Amino acid sequence: MIFSFALILGFQILGEAIVRLFGLPVPGPVLGMVLMLFAFFLKDDLVDGIRPTAGVLLANMSLLFVPAGVGIMRHGERFMNEGVGIAVTLVASTLIAMAVSGYVILLVQKVLKIEDDE
Incomplete structure (x- = not known):
């Protein structure tokens, strides 16, 4: 699970670095997801390695909306x-x-x- 989480974060950081380096008008995490999609096409077993971690993240996704809710309240x-x-x-x-x-x-x-x- 640590490797999968590190890989997901790595793609996010890579996307953010590319966006900042080239000044692209796209959010870094979105570019990171696109790069991860291309990686899935290149290496088939990568999906199976990330699937359990992605499932846990998606199951707890509601926690990611707590900061937005706090911002609305403030x-x-x-x-x-x-x-x-x-x-x-x-x-x-x-x-x-x-x-x-x-x-x-x-x-x-x-x-x-x-x-x-x-």
Whole structure:
């Protein structure tokens, strides 16, 4: 489990280093996950080694949201003042993401010539 956890953290640190080195507009942990995905393709047994540790991390993922909850509680007045703007932004960004995802799926279907089963 220590090796798996070190490997996950290593990919996160590598992603963060690359982002900072090249000034990329992507979060370091996201780039680290992409690099880990490529590593999974290159070495098949890597997935089986990380799976138990990843399962434990996912099972306890709710603990990772505690700092966000504390931040919301500490800045309650700000949410009261700017809550409408935050809510509108959340709804609008969700709708935009859903629309873009739908169009990308349609584009991929057209490019790959996949027919709908309807």
